[in-house]
Amino acid sequence: MIETEVDIAKKQVVKQESTTPLEVKVCEEDKNSKIVKTCDVCTEEIETVYNLECEHKYCQTCLQRLFTDPTYVFPIRCCNKEISLDFVINILTPEETQPIIQRAGEASHRLFCPTPGCERPIHVTAKSEISACPDCRKDICVKCRSHAHPNKKCWKGKNEKRFKKITEKRGWRQCTVCGVFIERRGGCKNIHCPCGNTFCYHCGKQICKCIIGRSWARKIKQTFWKVVGF
Structure with a gap:
């Protein structure tokens, strides 16, 4: 018997109908199958992690905590590799990034008190030559980052080579x-x-x-x- 175009069309329709449930099942499996990854900090299993330059993986919560914790000093690092501020800004809300940007700006004009046991971070301006530590009240020379030396020229510059020899000797x-x-x-x-x-x-x-x-x-x-x- 010669098949008509109508008969051939009917067979194609049947084939398509028979494969539809399988295709739907595959799609549902793809939809439900999610790759679970582990945050290297909290060890929680999550779907989305952020890979840093040092290849460590962070979840968003741990990354946010890393930049908002006041005990961590800017610039924030992992494995001594600096984490880009732009990297964090792209995944946090504007409300969350505002204090982070402020802290990063303060860190660019900061030194640490050289007094043993104090080590307080001190904010300085670009024009400052002497800055007082708010905790121990010691005056700090901004140029050489050591205690102020009134009526004496700072070694930074003219005496830098001499100071370098002293540091190497000691x-x-x-x-x-x-x-x-x-x-x-x-x-x-x-x-x-x-x-x-x-x-x-x-x-x-x-x-x-x-x-x-x-x-x-x-x-x-x-x-x-x-x-x-x-």
């Missing part, structure tokens, strides 16, 4: 982030600068002491106390 190390000189008098060779940078006193290179490591250490400590019954 074995002082300069922080690669804020520029302050640090003298190690004992203990671990890993130096934690008041600006938040951590570096090796032996070679001067930065050491990874990022949020991830501190987060895991905190979780291990909490687990330990639960195991011992406290």
Whole structure:
């Protein structure tokens, strides 16, 4: 029997109808199947994470907390790699980013008090030469970031080469982030600068002491106390 165009058309319709339920099922499976990822900070399983330059993964909540926590010093870093402010602005609301931008602006005009035990962040203006620490009340030379030296010229500039020889002779190390000189008098060779940078006193290179490591250490400590019954 010769098939007419109508018969052929009917068979095509039947084929399409028979494959429709399968296609719908596949679509539903694709819709319901979501790739779950883990935040490296809170270890929560979530759908959306943000990859930083150091390849650590943050959820939005942890990233927001990182930039809003007043205990963290700008610029914010992970693994000693600075996290771009634009990166955070793109994922937070304008209300959330406003105080972050303000803190970042203040950080660009800031030094740390060199008085042992104080280390208070001090905001300075571009024209400032001397700034007083609001806590210990010591005067700080903005140029060399050490205690003020009235009636004496600052070594920064004319005597910089001489000062460099002194630092090399005494074995002082300069922080690669804020520029302050640090003298190690004992203990671990890993130096934690008041600006938040951590570096090796032996070679001067930065050491990874990022949020991830501190987060895991905190979780291990909490687990330990639960195991011992406290």
